Structure formats: structure tokens, C-alpha cells
Amino acid sequence: MNEFAQSARSALDLIVHADGVLVRTVSLSLAVSGTACLFAAGLGLFGGAWLAVARFPGLRAVLLLLNTLLALPSVVVGLAVYLLLSRSGPLGSWGILFTPTAMVIAQTILVLPVVAALARQVVADGLRDGGDPLQSLGAGPLLAALLMLLHERWAVVTILLTAFGRAIAEVGAVMIVGGNIEGVTRVMTTAIALETSKGDLPLALALGLVLLAVVALLNVAIFAVQRSRFASVLVEAR
């Protein structure tokens, strides 16, 4: 318990003094995971919506695969992307191994199934009531699915927050494809892993608390947006 208190105090100190290295590390974490989530959102929301209305033989197999990929270990994704981007691999000529770009790619692959599977569920559930009316109004299946995402946009926000959480908290993928290079590809989670392996547990824990604080701030911001947009229209926020 003492260690927690000590770490909590260190975390506060770190935040207040906003040391340059810490700021850079946090920014990189946010940028990498944020970008990965945006890409995963674009692909996953569309893909999930499509899967909710698609009809083709083998759909069940695809859904099975999608649900299985929800449990994709981050290290496995890291290894796969590493082998692709390695100079010995097919995409070695891109030269992006050990850069933040590689980290974004790996995290996008990691969270894409999360976004797609959850989006598919949201759309499928919504279309149970709304499918007929939307079809009646003249919307084709895919358009109806996308409208359903618009309809359930706060559920979509939650899905994206979930994906972001998974991305910013993972260490396996970014460690392998990024290399944890000081000043270049070191993010919060790899920094925490490093401090842990050096035996500096209080610092590792403090960094973890800083990371949580940053994500908490993000959630507060989202709540604020939610409140302000609807305050004037007297709708209870979802």
C-alpha cells in the first residue's frame, strides 16, 4: 500500500513538473494510438456496418473469424507486422520498421476487429426495429446500416473509446515493431516496461498512473462535449 501511495505522489509530481521527456512520451502515445483508432474507425465502422447487412456464403465463417480476432494477442500482431516490414520481409523497401508509422499500422490491425465486431452488433441490433422502416423509406441495406451508426452515434463513441483504450494500453505490438527507441518510438507502455525491467517499480507504477490520468482527461472532455451539445435541447445524454 505504501508503494501505491509513493507512486501516486510521484505521479502527481511528474504531471506537475511536466518534464520534457515525459511530455514527449505521452504525446507519442496519444498520437500513435489516436491515429490507429481513427484508421480503425474508418475501416471498422464501415466494415462492421457492411457485415451487418451482407449476405454471402461464408458470412458465418467470417463472423467467427472476426470474433476470434478480438482475442488477438498484441505480441502476435507485433510479430506479424514486424515480419512484414522487416528488411528481410515483403515490405522491407518501405523502410518504416522501428518508426511510429509501423506502430500505428500494428495498433490499427489490433483494434480493427474490436471496432468492426462491436459496430456490426450495434447495427444489427438497431436494424431489428429500424430495418423495415428505413427500407420502406428507400434506403438500401448498406445505407440503412450506415444510418444506423449515425443513429447510435453515442454507442459508436463508446466503441471508439474502447478501441483507444486497447491501443494505448498495449505494449506487445509497439515494443516489437517500434523497438522502444529512446526519443523516437518510446511510448508510455514501453517506458513502463523498461522501468519495470530495470527494477524501478515505483516509477513504473507512477508512469502508469500518469497514463490513466491522461486518458481520464480525454473522457472528461468527451463528457463535456456530450453535455454541451444537448443541454439546450433537453435530451438526457446517452
Place this chain on the structure above:
Amino acid sequence: MSEAALSMLLRLSNASVRLGTVTALRRVSFSVRRGEFVAVIGANGSGKTTLLRLLHGLVDCTGSRRVGEPAPVQAMVFQRPFMLNLTVWNNLRLALWLARSRVPRAEAPARALEALKRVGLVESRDRPARVLSGGEQQRFALARAWAVRPDLLLLDEPTANLDPSAKKEVETLLQGFAAEGMTLVMSTHNLGQAKRLATRVVYVDRGEVRLDLPTAQFFGKSADERARLFLKGELSWDLE
């Protein structure tokens, strides 16, 4: 083309609909002619909703479903109106955009305003559609349907969940539409409503059309024998 053919909007011949393992409609033969106001009555689970969905083209059938030339513009109002999580105005604009092949972009705002005025919802235009009361939501659904000027309007128990005053407002609107020449097919389990509004009554039971008569014949003193028996004995519903 004969006059009868000209006025025929939709014809079902020996149409059966299977939903999963259940046969919801069984060898139904049924036509809708221009200018009619058809009431489809029957108990819950009798197949009324499936009949409407089949007319609207939302389900497939064996047998045949033939559509008149040119194909009638259709709109449908469901028992519980579905609106997107948007304002009333935006919901309406979206519906008009979806029907943009029939309603030119430039005309859409005017049509939307006109439709809201018709049903008395103009002051609510910027409220989120979901906070409307049940009656207001149903009136909105009617506005949305009317805005595209359909030839045929299908309604699935439109007043089932409404209080008496809201029900009255909806019925008034429907009578107005019928007076303008719109063809309506409405399912209901309210016999009094059928008697008040419809020109023709169709009784559906366990997936089959049992009776199909003009209203007067269905309810009148010289009513069909089967109708009389049916009204007297089989149903345990209120007449109002």
C-alpha cells in the same frame, strides 16, 4: 388497357409467405384498387402485418405479386414509428433525400415545411424526434409519408398505442388523405375504426383471407351470412 386494369395498384395471387418455420400467409389472393380505403382486421398473429409487408415488398412470397403500370409510389407507417436520433426537421429532410428520385432537392425544404404544417408539428421542428409523444410521433410518420405524395399508403395498426384524442387526430388526417385520392390499406383490430374509415373490410385469420367485403356489406343489416356469424359469435372485441 381496361378501366379495371388502370385502377389496379397491386394484385396478389395465391401468395404464401414463410417466415422461418412459420407460414404467415397462406395462398392469399387480394387486390388493391385506386381510391380504396381497405381495413385489414384480424387478431394478433393472424398475418395482418405480414400481408402489409408483402404488399409493400418487404418480404418475398410464392405465388405472384403483381404491381400496376406505372408502379405505384408507396409509403408505409409502422405501428411504432421509427425515427433516427435527429431533430424532427432533419428526420424529414433525410426521408426526402432518400426519396430524391421523386422529390427534387430544390423542392425538399418546401415539401418538408408543408408536411409539418399539414399534421400540425411545425413548432416541434427542431426538437429531437424521440421526445415527441406517441401521438405526435405517429403524426410525424404521416407527415413523412405524405411528403412524398404516395399513391398507396400502408398503415400497420397506426392508432393501437394512442389515447383517444391522438387517435382522433390521426383518423382525421387519414380521412383527409383519402379525400385527396390517396389509396390506403390499414390494419387494425378496432372494428369501430374499420367501420368509420374504410370502404372495404378484409378479415384475416391464421394466414388466410376469410372475408373480403365492402364495408356496408360487412357491417350492414343485410350483411353477408358469414359476416353476421363472425360479428356475432367469433370475436370477443369491442365494437367501438
Place this chain on the structure above:
Amino acid sequence: MGSGMNLNRRRIAALAFGLMTLVGAAPLLAQDRFITMASTTSTEQSGLFPHLLPAFKRASGIDVRVVAVGTGQALDIGRRGDADVLFVHDQAAEEKFVAEGNGLKRLPVMYNDFVIVGPQGDPAGARGKDVVAALQKIAASTSNFVSRGDRSGTHAAELRYWTAAGVEPPDAKVAARPFDYKACGCGMGPALNIASSSDGYVLTDRGTWLNFKNRGNLAILVEGDTRLFNQYGVIVVNPAKHPQVKSALAQAFADWVVSADGQSTIAAYKIGGEQLFFPNAKP
């Protein structure tokens, strides 16, 4: 309505693309001249690099990006051509690396030493200057010994000492072991953590030990045996196998680190006033 949503999606896509470009391009824009060096976790954790690499940058204008992993993984990265230069400490593996054509030439650079740390009370009686004798005493006791078990240079050295001590290398696959041998498959820090919390013995490099903050009851018990010296080598990865390797820049690093300038910089690195690495490049 639908167009409104399309516009939002386009804005988001543009933002994403912008972010990605920023995130990906920033390091590239900042310095075009950089090399990737694969080294080991223990070397990075000794703190040598923040002392050594800026000196190289001043001398050459080249940035060195260090990927610090276990020796086995470092050599693997080199074999794949994903690093331009290797800086590790496992002579046998390094020579094999060059012999297989993966590297140009192996140059000795410096050495540091291993020590055995263990509980202050020394229940196995290992204290002294002889690593082989110490291991024999530990094997004959009921104490526990923590091994990294991760194909690292440290792990390879440890296995060599067990062989020299005549004790069957306590491989994880051996079912019956005479004493309590824990192979964690982890880095030096976690291994020290385990030893610290279980009062066990562990072979560690001096650098990691000097920086280690969670010592508990542990102290250095065995040091000074020449067999404990840990030789570092630098190898430029062979561009013939992987044309993208920045061999010219990597060679500049290798040349510098064995030069008088590089060697004196190495010697100048101290922790708590103690020199950690001893330069021994051949002139």
C-alpha cells in the same frame, strides 16, 4: 443529411492522414543521417548510451537509434538486416554471425564484468574470487539460483560457467535438478527482482547491478575472476545480404568506437565514481 455525414468522414480522414504524416515523418524530417543499432538490454540499462552516442553525434553528425533487446534477438535483427550495426557481448555467437556472412567484421571494443550477487548471509558459502567454485557450492546447497533463460549474452555466459563447473547445464528441460534453479525467460532487471524477493543467487553484469534499486538483502559475493569478464564486439551488418543497410554510416560508427576518441569516451563513463567499461580495442 447523408452528405453531412460524408463531410464529417472526409474531415476525419484528412485529420488522420495529417496526423499520420506528422507522426511518421517527424523523426525522418528531424534527421536524415541516422543508423539503427541493435544492442542488449543490459548495455542500455547500464546508461552507457546517453554518454557515448552524443559524443559520436558531435564527431560525425550521425544519430544512433538503439533497439535494445536480448543478444539472441539482437543478432536475429541483424540477420534480417533490420539493424545497420550490432553492439553485443557474446563472442562465439558474434563470430558465427560473421562467418555466416551476416556481418562484415567483428571488432572488439570493450569489456565489463559479471558478478554473482546473493543473500548477504551467503548460505551456500559461495563468496570469493572463483566463479566455478562458487557455482559448485551453490549447486550442492539448497539455495535457489535465478537464471535469465532468454538466449541473452548473460544467459550464454552463465551456461558456460555451469559447464566449466562440471554441473549439467541446468536447462529448463532437465526434469530433476539438484538445487532450486529458476529460469525466468526475462531480462536482467526482472531476474534481479526475483532473486531479491526470494533471497536467491544470480549472475548479473556489474552495470545493471549498480543501477538496480530494489536490492533487498542482496550483495556482490563473487567478483574479479577473469572468466567473468564480458567482452563487447561491434559488427557492421553485411549490405550484400540486405542492400538497404546503411553500411557507410554504420562503418563510421564502428571506426569511431574503436578509435582513440571513442575508447576514451567509454573509459570516461562512471557510475558513482566507478568505471564500468574497460576499452580494449586492438590498435
